[in-house]
Amino acid sequence: MSAIQPDESLARRMHGLQPGEQPVARSTPLIPGTSDDGTLSEDTGKRAPCVLGDRSFEDVTNIVCGYAEAKMPKPWLAALTITSSIAALGTGMILYLIITGVGVWGLNNQVDWAWDITNFVFWIGIGHAGTLISAILCLLKQNWRTAVNRSAEAMTIFAVVCAGIFPGIHVGRVWFAWFLAPIPNSNGIWPNFRSPLLWDVFAVSTYATVSLLFWYMGMIPDVATLRDRAYMRLTKGVSRPMAIPMPIGNDIIVPQLPKPDQIRVLIYGIMSLGWRFSSRHWHRYEKAYLILAGISTPLVLSVHSIVSFDFATSIIPGWHTTIFPPYFVAGAVFGGFAMVLWLMIPLRLILPNFSDLLTKRHLENMAKILLLTGTMVGFAYGMEFFIAWYSGNEFEFSVFANNRVNPAKAPYWWAYWTMIFCNVATPQLFWFRKMRQNPLVIWIVASFVTVGMWFERFVIIVTSIHRAFLPGEWHMFFPTWVDILTFVGSCGIFMTLFLLFLKFLPVFALAELKVVMPQSHTHDDH
Amino acid sequence: MPNIKELISFAADYFPMVFRKPAPKYVSESGNRVYGMVAEFHETPKVYHAAEMVRDAGYSKWDVHTPFPIHDIETAMGMKTTKLPLMAGGAAITGVIIAIILQWGTTAYLYPTVVQGKPFEAWEPFVPIMFELGVLLTAFTCIFGMLALNGLPRFHHPLFSHERFYKVSDNRFIICIESDDPKFDPSTTRALLEKAGGSEIALIEDED
Numbered sequence: 001m002s003a004i005q006p007d008e009s010l011a012r013r014m015h016g017l018q019p020g021e022q023p024v025a026r027s028t029p030l031i032p033g034t035s036d037d038g039t040l041s042e043d044t045g046k047r048a049p050c051v052l053g054d055r056s057f058e059d060v061t062n063i064v065c066g067y068a069e070a071k072m073p074k075p076w077l078a079a080l081t082i083t084s085s086i087a088a089l090g091t092g093m094i095l096y097l098i099i100t101g102v103g104v105w106g107l108n109n110q111v112d113w114a115w116d117i118t119n120f121v122f123w124i125g126i127g128h129a130g131t132l133i134s135a136i137l138c139l140l141k142q143n144w145r146t147a148v149n150r151s152a153e154a155m156t157i158f159a160v161v162c163a164g165i166f167p168g169i170h171v172g173r174v175w176f177a178w179f180l181a182p183i184p185n186s187n188g189i190w191p192n193f194r195s196p197l198l199w200d201v202f203a204v205s206t207y208a209t210v211s212l213l214f215w216y217m218g219m220i221p222d223v224a225t226l227r228d229r230a231y232m233r234l235t236k237g238v239s240r241p242m243a244i245p246m247p248i249g250n251d252i253i254v255p256q257l258p259k260p261d262q263i264r265v266l267i268y269g270i271m272s273l274g275w276r277f278s279s280r281h282w283h284r285y286e287k288a289y290l291i292l293a294g295i296s297t298p299l300v301l302s303v304h305s306i307v308s309f310d311f312a313t314s315i316i317p318g319w320h321t322t323i324f325p326p327y328f329v330a331g332a333v334f335g336g337f338a339m340v341l342w343l344m345i346p347l348r349l350i351l352p353n354f355s356d357l358l359t360k361r362h363l364e365n366m367a368k369i370l371l372l373t374g375t376m377v378g379f380a381y382g383m384e385f386f387i388a389w390y391s392g393n394e395f396e397f398s399v400f401a402n403n404r405v406n407p408a409k410a411p412y413w414w415a416y417w418t419m420i421f422c423n424v425a426t427p428q429l430f431w432f433r434k435m436r437q438n439p440l441v442i443w444i445v446a447s448f449v450t451v452g453m454w455f456e457r458f459v460i461i462v463t464s465i466h467r468a469f470l471p472g473e474w475h476m477f478f479p480t481w482v483d484i485l486t487f488v489g490s491c492g493i494f495m496t497l498f499l500l501f502l503k504f505l506p507v508f509a510l511a512e513l514k515v516v517m518p519q520s521h522t523h524d525d526h
Numbered sequence: 527m528p529n530i531k532e533l534i535s536f537a538a539d540y541f542p543m544v545f546r547k548p549a550p551k552y553v554s555e556s557g558n559r560v561y562g563m564v565a566e567f568h569e570t571p572k573v574y575h576a577a578e579m580v581r582d583a584g585y586s587k588w589d590v591h592t593p594f595p596i597h598d599i600e601t602a603m604g605m606k607t608t609k610l611p612l613m614a615g616g617a618a619i620t621g622v623i624i625a626i627i628l629q630w631g632t633t634a635y636l637y638p639t640v641v642q643g644k645p646f647e648a649w650e651p652f653v654p655i656m657f658e659l660g661v662l663l664t665a666f667t668c669i670f671g672m673l674a675l676n677g678l679p680r681f682h683h684p685l686f687s688h689e690r691f692y693k694v695s696d697n698r699f700i701i702c703i704e705s706d707d708p709k710f711d712p713s714t715t716r717a718l719l720e721k722a723g724g725s726e727i728a729l730i731e732d733e734d
Contacts (some may be wrong), residue, residue: 261639273679282595
């Protein structure tokens with residue numbers, strides 16, 4: 001028992017065990033005296049296991065479903081209380097903006113895009129890691145993706161939800177947002193299909209739809225597992241009655257209400273569409289998955305390229321560059337992986353059994369991707385600056401030298417140098433093996449990168465437009481309290497959705513995890 | 527291609543008030559129609575070899591229910607490759623054509639607007655939306671086509687009446703041979719499943 005957790009009741013809860021059921025003990029404990037969990041081997045001839053602790057299929061099912069079925073730990077409830085309050089605050093800010101008008105933001109005649117579009121690009125960029133993990137790593141046959149793909153895809157959906165808010169509300173009169181749709185308005189006027197802003201509408205809505213479908217399709221078998229387990233508990237008569245969680249003290253049991261398992265059977269039953277794990281179904285399912293991975297790969301690259309066209313096709317110095325599409329895509333992957341790590345490392349702490357499925361090897365691999373993409377982003381910053389000088393365009397060069405880099409002349413120099421420090425300098429720590437194998441260091445770097453990626457978008461947008469060609473048009477941008485609280489609120493919406501996902505849906509791709517376990521091989525010899 | 531009888535049987539699962547199921551081939555002792563016979567397996571290699579045996583015995587209407595897609599089970603079951611990729615390709619082309627008609631029709635004919643003096647019928651600005659719509663329709667076809675070919679959603683199925691079937695979503699493997707199979711015979715099928723190493727062999731009844 002103590003091999004899992006010192007506290008027996010906690011251990012049972014972690015496994016989602018019902019009264020009378022036997023707990024699952026690890027047969028191979030962590031290597032004593034080290035922080036290594038046995039996956040950090042540098043031996044190229046040996047493949048690190050994707051699932052630790054010599055787990056059986058049943059153990060993995062119990063671990064993944066256990067959290068969705070048992071009571072969540074208190075820190076989860078505390079976190080949800082805080083984040084949902086922030087989300088409510090953000091929703092209030094959006095309502096205030098809609099009722100009053102965009103004047104409540106700090107936008108002015110010169111800086112007419114600021115935090116709104118910064119937040120939009122920030123959130124849409126974060127979403128990209130999920131699709132990258134589920135699509136590109138699937139095509140590259142990277143088996144370690146199975147531990148993170150479900151939660152990364154969920155993160156994608158929630159980030160796209162947050163991203164969708166900002167362009168929707170920044171148009172001012174929100175009730176005219178239907179002008180974005182490809183239909184003629186009452187005067188017979190069609191939207192301009194030659195505008196990158198309309199491409200953006202198509203790209204982001206396609207991306208949101210495809211990501212949602214991809215995520216849902218991946219979940220069908222796992223939700224069916226939850227359905228079957230809830231049904232088995234009901235037929236065995238071991239279902240718990242409905243209880244209302246209390247932050248302090250015991251939960252209040254309400255036997256009059258339907259049991260949670262009855263609700264689960266209904267909702268998971270509808271969601272899983274009657275999936276019966278048939279091999280003939282699996283065959284088509286895998287084909288569909290492969291095609292979706294194949295089309296999501298160019299899709300994810302196209303979305304941030306098209307977002308960058310919003311800037312690159314204009315003739316504003318600092319925006320009008322051809323490096324933008326690859327630079328934005330690398331930045332999006334970078335920021336997205338930082339967010340995945342930022343969420344996953346605390347998750348391993350709060351829900352400890354997940355650390356057998358999400359090993360240090362996974363964290364190290366993602367840290368390496370952070371190093372790679374961070375260096376690519378750093379190269380893009382340097383190349384952008386070099387071309388501004390080499391092209392001989394004095395306006396372009398002035399944007400870099402006088403609006404961004406030079407502390408003596410640029411009022412936003414601190415934003416530029418924050419970006420450089422967070423995005424280029426901090427990931428370089430991962431050249432050292434000790435650093436990229438330490439979850440705390442990875443988490444701190446991921447926090448820096450998330451901040452840095454927000455500043456990158458701020459630098460691109462605000463420092464380029466706050467000074468136009470005539471000095472008479474120069475204006476600073478100052479965010480109002482509504483600007484700040486709307487952004488904070490969008491973080492609250494994101495975190496609330498993610499916490500609810502942890503509670504109610506399978507956080508790991510169960511069927512895919514079972515495929516990468518050694519027991520799934522059809523021949524005994526390997 | 528399924529025959530008329532199969533189609534009627536399929537429709538009867540969804541609309542029992544409209545279609546009546548064809549007369550059953552086998553009826554259990556309690557008077558219910560027999561859906562098929564199931565056998566359980568505990569290990570992946572065993573179910574793989576058992577599937578090869580059922581395939582070689584010449585059965586056609588049977589299935590292996592597994593908690594995860596077993597690698598290369600298609601060969602062991604003698605399954606034909608699905609038409610889904612062809613459908614997806616068709617959807618991609620349709621999406622691109624819709625995008626061309628939508629953009630070209632509106633920009634060049636319905637509502638030509640002068641934007642920076644560029645020609646109305648230039649194709650270059652239409653490429654991003656052509657791509658996006660192609661991807662969108664492919665994704666719809668993949669997922670909804672996969673579900674349609676699988677006959678899902680289908681919330682009721684005779685297998686769900688089998689208590690042990692619910693372990694398939696955890697760690698069990700079940701081979702099910704349907705009674706509609708021309709080679710199905712309660713005694714020989716049971717013998718085959720026993721020889722293949724299956725345990726807990728049971729007859730599944732369709733309670734309707």
